[in-house]
Amino acid sequence: MASDWxxxxxxxxxxxxLSHRHVGSLHAPDAEMAMLNARDVYTRRNEGVSIWVVxxxxxxxSAPSRKGPMxxxxxxxxxxxxxxxxxxxxxxxx
Amino acid sequence: xxxFLLRMGDNTLVLGHRVSEWxxxxxxxxxxxxxANIALDLIGQTRLWLGLAGEVEGQGRDxxxxxxxxxxxxxxxxxxxxxxxRDFGHTLMRQFLFDLWHLDRLADLCRSADERVAGIAxxxxxxxxxxxxxxxxxxxxxxxGTDESHARMQAALEALWPYVGEMFTDDALDMExxxxxxxxxxxxxxxxxxxxxxxVLSQAMLTRPExxxxxxxxxxxxxxxxxxxxxxxxxFLQRAYPDARW
Numbered sequence: 001m002a003s004d005w006x007x008x009x010x011x012x013x014x015x016x017x018l019s020h021r022h023v024g025s026l027h028a029p030d031a032e033m034a035m036l037n038a039r040d041v042y043t044r045r046n047e048g049v050s051i052w053v054v055x056x057x058x059x060x061x062s063a064p065s066r067k068g069p070m071x072x073x074x075x076x077x078x079x080x081x082x083x084x085x086x087x088x089x090x091x092x093x094x
Numbered sequence: 095x096x097x098f099l100l101r102m103g104d105n106t107l108v109l110g111h112r113v114s115e116w117x118x119x120x121x122x123x124x125x126x127x128x129x130a131n132i133a134l135d136l137i138g139q140t141r142l143w144l145g146l147a148g149e150v151e152g153q154g155r156d157x158x159x160x161x162x163x164x165x166x167x168x169x170x171x172x173x174x175x176x177x178x179x180r181d182f183g184h185t186l187m188r189q190f191l192f193d194l195w196h197l198d199r200l201a202d203l204c205r206s207a208d209e210r211v212a213g214i215a216x217x218x219x220x221x222x223x224x225x226x227x228x229x230x231x232x233x234x235x236x237x238x239g240t241d242e243s244h245a246r247m248q249a250a251l252e253a254l255w256p257y258v259g260e261m262f263t264d265d266a267l268d269m270e271x272x273x274x275x276x277x278x279x280x281x282x283x284x285x286x287x288x289x290x291x292x293x294v295l296s297q298a299m300l301t302r303p304e305x306x307x308x309x310x311x312x313x314x315x316x317x318x319x320x321x322x323x324x325x326x327x328x329x330f331l332q333r334a335y336p337d338a339r340w
Contacts, residue, residue, distance in 0.1 A: 044127075
């Protein structure tokens, strides 16, 4: 039953050229079934051209309690943003 | 031609409705959505077949009229697809046996001399391909699963086996369709079906029943009482409130 099945995170690439995006999770006994289930649960309205399934347990996530030390230091370092450069028109959109 | 189109459209209509009966009741959420998808695919295919049937008939009946305002004896589906859902094993085995036949049938129809038939078949064949991938996978998993899942799949195979032969019997209408190049004879599929079936059953550790006994009559309108019960539910609204709108 579903309670014994591992949880899988589903990533779908919407169009060629875009990267896979996390769309949600589901239960399945193995990767093959997770793929079929992902197709049925998340691509019903023509959302995707490619699917990745990853066992949730295999994802290492940053700890919410470490948010301060992890991310705050970059808050006040505006010089890290490339907004001080003039981009020549020839470059087009970046 | 009209009868031939009913045979195609009634198969997908009746099986589509049967599968839709699982909606909200499937063993797990993911299966529930997958089954609902398959049901919708089949009902979408029905719209194409019965839509063309209505056009060919020329009596002003559209797909809805054909689906909701005919009685059981006017239906031309295989007896297999009207079998009740029973347990999940029966539902999957019925689906697998149908998918295996259906994909091969549609592949043949893609080459039909009638462009409208070939057009519909080409639209449906990709869906049928996925349906078979899924049902085959599940048959193998459950057949070669636990003692209980194996026993249920074997029981389902034996219960549904008498309904397999009907898919491959030819009658006068089949001969006519074959002569016109619209659809090959159903009997031509038998050997391909058998070989593919044996391959899957051996992987699923299931034993093919020996009997050749085949129940027949669905394709000429002689149905089991189960179809009547199903239609009573399916057609209720149109029968009680004809042309209801909301």
